Structures are given as C-alpha cells and as structure tokens.
Amino acid sequence: MTLRDTLEPFFNKLPAVASPEKHVHFKDKLWWTLGILVLYFALANVPLFGMSQDSIDLFESYRAFFAGASGTLVLLGIGPIVTASIVLQLLVGADIIKLDLSDPRDQSFFQGSQKFLVFVMIILEALPQLLGGYIQPDPGLASTLGVGLGVITLLLLVQIFIGGVLVLFMDEVVSKWGIGSGVGLFIVAGISQQIVTGIFNWEMENGLPVGLIPKWIYIAQNTDAGYLLSGEGLLFMLVSGGILALLSTIAIFLLVVYVESTRIEIPLAHSAVRGARGRFPVKLIYASVLPMILVRALQANIQMVGIILSGRGITFLGEFSGSTPLNGIMYYLSPINSPYDWIPSLVQQSFTSYGATAPAMWQIALHVFIDATFLIAGGIIFALFWIETTGMGAKQTAQKIFNSGMQIPGFRRNISSIEKVMQRYIPKVTVIGGAFIGLLTLIASLLGTLGSAGGTGLLLTVSIVYRLYEDIASEQMMEMHPMIRSFFGEQ
Numbered sequence: 001m002t003l004r005d006t007l008e009p010f011f012n013k014l015p016a017v018a019s020p021e022k023h024v025h026f027k028d029k030l031w032w033t034l035g036i037l038v039l040y041f042a043l044a045n046v047p048l049f050g051m052s053q054d055s056i057d058l059f060e061s062y063r064a065f066f067a068g069a070s071g072t073l074v075l076l077g078i079g080p081i082v083t084a085s086i087v088l089q090l091l092v093g094a095d096i097i098k099l100d101l102s103d104p105r106d107q108s109f110f111q112g113s114q115k116f117l118v119f120v121m122i123i124l125e126a127l128p129q130l131l132g133g134y135i136q137p138d139p140g141l142a143s144t145l146g147v148g149l150g151v152i153t154l155l156l157l158v159q160i161f162i163g164g165v166l167v168l169f170m171d172e173v174v175s176k177w178g179i180g181s182g183v184g185l186f187i188v189a190g191i192s193q194q195i196v197t198g199i200f201n202w203e204m205e206n207g208l209p210v211g212l213i214p215k216w217i218y219i220a221q222n223t224d225a226g227y228l229l230s231g232e233g234l235l236f237m238l239v240s241g242g243i244l245a246l247l248s249t250i251a252i253f254l255l256v257v258y259v260e261s262t263r264i265e266i267p268l269a270h271s272a273v274r275g276a277r278g279r280f281p282v283k284l285i286y287a288s289v290l291p292m293i294l295v296r297a298l299q300a301n302i303q304m305v306g307i308i309l310s311g312r313g314i315t316f317l318g319e320f321s322g323s324t325p326l327n328g329i330m331y332y333l334s335p336i337n338s339p340y341d342w343i344p345s346l347v348q349q350s351f352t353s354y355g356a357t358a359p360a361m362w363q364i365a366l367h368v369f370i371d372a373t374f375l376i377a378g379g380i381i382f383a384l385f386w387i388e389t390t391g392m393g394a395k396q397t398a399q400k401i402f403n404s405g406m407q408i409p410g411f412r413r414n415i416s417s418i419e420k421v422m423q424r425y426i427p428k429v430t431v432i433g434g435a436f437i438g439l440l441t442l443i444a445s446l447l448g449t450l451g452s453a454g455g456t457g458l459l460l461t462v463s464i465v466y467r468l469y470e471d472i473a474s475e476q477m478m479e480m481h482p483m484i485r486s487f488f489g490e491q
C-alpha cells in the first residue's frame with residue numbers, strides 16, 4: 001500500500017462544505033456571497049481575547065493582500081491557504097508528489113492534501129508569533145483570572161486556529177455556493193477598505209493627515225504658496241502630498257482593465273447544432289493575478305523567518321525594526337512597496353527614522369533588481385502551476401470543450417485535435433501574461449498607491465473586481481440560457 005492509499009481515506013474524511021446537488025440560482029449565489037462578505041467584516045472586528053496591546057504585527061507590510069486584520073480572529077487572513085498552495089504546487093511541480101491533475105481522482109487528492117496543509121500552516125504561522133513574543137498574552141487578564149501566561153497563550157492559539165479554519169470554510173462556501181472565490185472576495189474587501197481610508201482618513205501621521213483629501217486641505221491651510229511652487233515643494237506634493245500615488249492608482253486601474261480585456265479568441269462551432277457558434281477566450285492574463293499573491297506570500301514567509309531569528313538575537317540574515325529589514329540578505333529579499341523603498345533621498349529619510357544607516361546606491365539598485373526577478377520569474381512559474389492545478393491547462397480545457405459538444409472549425413472532433421490547438425496558445429499566453437503581470441506589479445509597487453494597499457494590493461483588487469464582474473455576467477447568461485451551463489460543467 002502506497003502513502004497515497006494511506007492518506008486518501010483520511011483526506012476524504014476532512015470536514016468540508018457540501019457541494020450543491022443541483023444548479024444554484026444566480027440570486028441565491030449573490031446572497032451567499034454577500035452573506036460571507038458581511039461575516040468576514042464581522043470577524044475582522046472581533047478582537048482576540050487576551051492579546052496584549054504591546055503585540056507586534058509580523059505581517060504588517062503584507063496585510064493588504066493577506067486579507068487579514070491585525071489583532072482579530074482573522075489575524076492570519078488567507079496566509080495559510082496561500083502558503084499551503086505554494087508548498088503543494090512546488091512539491092507537485094518538482095515531481096516529488098506525482099499527480100496527474102487532469103485525473104479527477106488526483107485532483108481530489110490534491111485538494112484534500114491542500115486542505116490538510118492549511119490546518120498545518122495555521123499552526124505553523126501562529127506558533128512562531130506566539131512563542132516568539134510577537135503576539136503577547138495580556139498579563140492583566142492572566143492576573144484577573146488567576147491563571148498563568150501560558151494558559152492565555154494557549155487561548156490565543158485556539159482563537160487564531162478557529163479564525164483560520166473559518167476563513168478556509170468561508171472560501172469554500174463562496175467557491176461552491178457563491179460567485180468567484182472567497183480568497184479574492186476577502187482581498188477586495190480588505191484593500192477597498194484601505195483605499196477608502198487612504199482618501200478620507202483625518203488621523204495625523206508624520207505631521208500630515210493620512211487621507212488624501214484631508215492632507216490637501218491641511219497643506220492648503222498651513223503651507224506657503226511660494227514653497228509649493230518651488231522645486232522642493234513640487235517634489236513634496238508629488239510624493240508626500242499623494243499626487244504620485246493618485247496618478248499611479250488611476251493609471252493602474254485603467255491599465256488592468258485594458259489588459260483584462262486583451263485576449264485571443266479561438267472560434268468554436270457545435271458539432272450537432274448548425275449555426276451554433278462561439279469563441280473560447282484566452283486572456284493575456286490567463287492565470288489572473290492570483291499567482292502574484294503566491295509570490296508575495298513566499299516573500300512574506302521568508303521575512304517571517306528573518307524576523308523571528310532577529311528577535312532571538314540571530315542576525316546573520318539581517319536586523320529588523322519591527323517588520324522592516326534594515327540590512328543583510330533579508331533587506332534584498334523584502335518587497336518594494338513605495339517610493340520610500342527605492343528613491344535614495346526617501347530611503348535615507350526612512351532609515352534615519354529607524355536610527356539605522358541607509359543603504360548605498362548599489363544596494364538599493366540590487367534590492368529593486370531582486371524584487372523584479374521575484375515578481376517576473378515567480379509570476380511565470382506560479383502562473384504555469386496555477387493553470388494546471390485549477391483545471392485551466394490545455395488538456396483540461398480541451399476536455400471541457402469536447403464534453404460541451406463544441407469543436408474547432410476545420411479540425412476533427414476529438415480531444416487530441418482540440419488539445420493541439422490549445423497547446424499553441426495557452427502555455428505561451430500564460431508565460432507572457434505571468435511575466436507581464438509581474439512587471440506591472442513591480443511598476444505599481446515602485447510608484448505606490450492610495451492608502452496602505454500597495455501596488456500589489458491595488459493590482460489584485462482591480463483584476464479581481466473585473467473578473468467578478470465577468471463571473472456575474474456569466475452567471476446571468478447561464479440563467480437565461482441553461483444549455484450554456486454544460487460548457488462550464490454546471491448541472
């Protein structure tokens with residue numbers, strides 16, 4: 001008996017959200033999606049009972065696209081789901097775990113393995129933060145209850161685990177009963193909230209309001225017009241005044257919408273119904289922007305290791321100020337988030353505030369180059385993994401087209417003929433799209449955005465919302481034309 005035969009019955013017994021036995025109507029899907037969204041916001045406002053105010057958020061720099069809320073039940077957000085996906089995709093991609101993801105049984109085993117890994121990752125991401133002193137128990141509560149700090153720490157672990165499991169099952173509910181994916185929905189919810197905050201927040205930070213509109217009002221009331229028209233004043237308004245972030249946000253929004261609409265359309269015709277024609281779109285961003293989450297999550301986990309070691313006095317990988325790397329290899333492996341990470345004068349300003357020596361020009365350039373390599377190469381690799389593990393590869397797509405009764409005009413009606421045509425386009429477009437979205441993410445990160453969403457977060461949000469719009473349109477079409485469901489595998 002193989003290891004797979006041993007594990008498969010165990011994976012099949014893991015708790016799961018039941019799949020619908022028949023077609024779920026569009027209105028019902030919409031209600032399920034909205035209900036989960038409301039529940040997510042509710043959980044994001046439930047504080048962890050027993051957590052000290054002195055706790056440090058290790059994932060502060062990645063909070064935007066991890067869809068979590070610091071100090072709450074959804075502290076880890078989608079981190080465990082994404083990390084489990086990375087680990088499993090790397091194991092399958094390296095052929096350490098031999099699976100044919102076009103085989104339904106292997107797909108089921110992959111999904112079971114991923115769910116089990118999510119449970120493991122919740123523990124592995126929570127424990128280092130608890131034992132490393134980053135998430136600290138409240139001594140006052142321990143004294144009041146008459147228990148030790150260890151009991152409060154255990155209580156915090158239980159709460160974090162429950163929150164992580166709830167996020168996992170909420171994602172399943174949206175995927176099976178709602179529209180789109182829960183992961184995407186939570187990212188959009190969190191980043192949209194940050195963008196709104198970045199526009200209207202009156203809270204002061206570094207002598208200026210956080211929000212763009214309050215910031216402009218404050219500058220207009222308290223700054224001399226002559227200074228604003230000088231070269232230094234223009235640079236101040238461009239960076240600190242938020243003009244660059246505003247222009248970057250608008251440009252990214254328009255560019256992503258344009259790129260999402262760029263596609264190659266493969267003509268299709270029904271083999272039995274004359275005149276029944278259609279097109280299969282292969283988008284430039286065929287694998288969507290979700291592989292970028294995997295890239296940033298990989299960087300986040302590397303940084304977490306560095307932070308924990310630095311907190312223990314082991315600094316050969318680099319020293320940290322909070323969650324910000326100051327030197328060593330961790331500095332080069334950290335993501336670029338804004339102009340303060342690569343414009344020399346702004347980098348100098350940031351490092352001075354930490355009481356550290358700013359890196360030299362060549363070190364800043366190397367930092368940008370390594371982040372660019374991470375994003376572009378990682379975008380290609382994870383995009384290729386993504387289409388195979390989600391059933392979007394050439395072989396799986398050909399099977400769906402064949403099962404729907406469609407064929408490509410001028411080719412024989414068999415799976416191999418359809419697959420050959422798909423092989424001409426899908427792998428190449430996936431590679432080009434993965435590299436392009438990595439480059440676009442880099443540009444967005446270099447320029448910065450409104451709020452604390454970051455370039456990656458905004459890019460994800462715009463793309464996910466656009467895809468959600470397309471999913472809603474597709475659902476409405478299937479409601480009006482039930483026969484179209486067969487192409488998408490719906491009953």
